[in-house]
Amino acid sequence: MINLLSWHGGCNLTTCYGYSNISPPETGIQKTNTMPLNNASLGWLLALGIYDFDTWQHSRRVANIALSLARREDIKNKTSENVWYGALLHDIGKIYIPQKILQKPDKLVEEEWQIVKKHPTHAHDMLSTQNNIPSINDVVYCHHERWDGDGYPRGLRGNDIPIAARLFAVVDVWDALGSDRPYRPAWSQEKVREYIEKESGKHFDPRIADIFLKMDLDALHTTGKVH
16 A cells, blocks of 8 residues: 555655645744644645645645734734644645546536535545644635635634634635636736725635735745745
């Protein structure tokens, strides 16, 4: 049986995917002594990189940006660190989504969209038996919930959405819209900013959206993509 942490052909997390240390960057926060991801979680992360490299790259970018936002939100240090881990793992459920859907160059039909919408639940099920750290699982399970209650998978509303997921939702959408996708080119940073402003209080927690928009988004756009 192949160990996904030491992939065939001599490839591993360090040589092929740039992870010499699976931990948040040094940002002045007090780091925990142990890494909260076990071999299963790390294996799924590597599997995502093999299965859908674009999604894996997106996960790497948003992790550091989510950490920066979490620190501005003045969350406890350990929780801020776990937002980073949750962001890194948030899309692992997409390994259950057929690649022909993930890479489709056209708009998804309703049946395909319903399949895609299951990825937070898949990821939650994968992680629920592997760790008991709520702030990590909250990001994974709830990052597609909306402030107005029209999100998925549970239709949570307002403060019923865990704070870690509310923080990450803004970062996730910001990076997704500003990146090329099979079905559309990347939006300009100005257009993405306008979208977040418009969706404040609808899609996003308005207080968090306001904090995010006051960050140096041009710098984040650069540093979030270079690791």
